[in-house]
Amino acid sequence: MLRIVGLRMVPGVRGGLLVSRMLPRMCSAQNYTTNASEEPPLPWDTYLRLRKQRRMVGIVATIPTMLLTAVFSGSYFLTQEVEPGQMLFGIDPLFVNIGATLACVGAGWLIGPSIGNVAWSLFHRHKAAQIAQRDRQFYQHIRKMRADPSRQVMHNPVPDYYGEKIGSLHAYRQWLRDQVRFLHELTGI
Incomplete structure (x- = not known):
C-alpha cells in the first residue's frame, strides 16, 4: 500500500502512525521551498579551516611569484648596457635598473596572494557557493x-580589525576576547 505524504510516497504505511513520526524528518516545509540544487551550509569549523587554508596558500604563493619576478626582471634590467657618462632621471643607470628590479619583486609579492587564492579556488570549486555564503x-x-x-x-590599535587571522573556533573566541579587552582598555572598566 502506498500513501502520499506531502509530495513523497511512503510505502507500507498503515494508520498514519509512521507518517506522523517521519513527517518532520522526511517532509519538512523547508525541503519544498528551497531549490533542489542548493546544498546545506558549511559547518563553521569546516569553513574556518578552509579559510585558514586559503590564507596559507595565498601566503605561500608569494614565494614563487617573488622568485619568478626577481629572475625575469633581473635578467632584463641587470643585463642592460650601461654607459658610464649617461644618467637616467639624474641617477646612475645601475641604480635605476636595480630599483626597477626591486619594484618588480615587490609587484610579485603583491600578486602572489591573488594567484594563490585563484589556485585554491580551483581545487574547491564544488564548495564555492557554500564558501561564498559563509564569507558573507x-x-x-x-x-x-x-x-x-x-x-x-x-600605540593601541584594534586587534585584527578584519578578522584575517581567524582560522578556527578557538581563534574566533580569542578574537572576541581581544575585542572586549580592547574596549575595556579604552574605557577603563
Missing part, C-alpha cells in the same frame, strides 16, 4: 562584533 555571514558578523576603530590610538 562571517564578514557581517565580524563587522557587528569588532571594536570601534575611531577610538584607537597609535
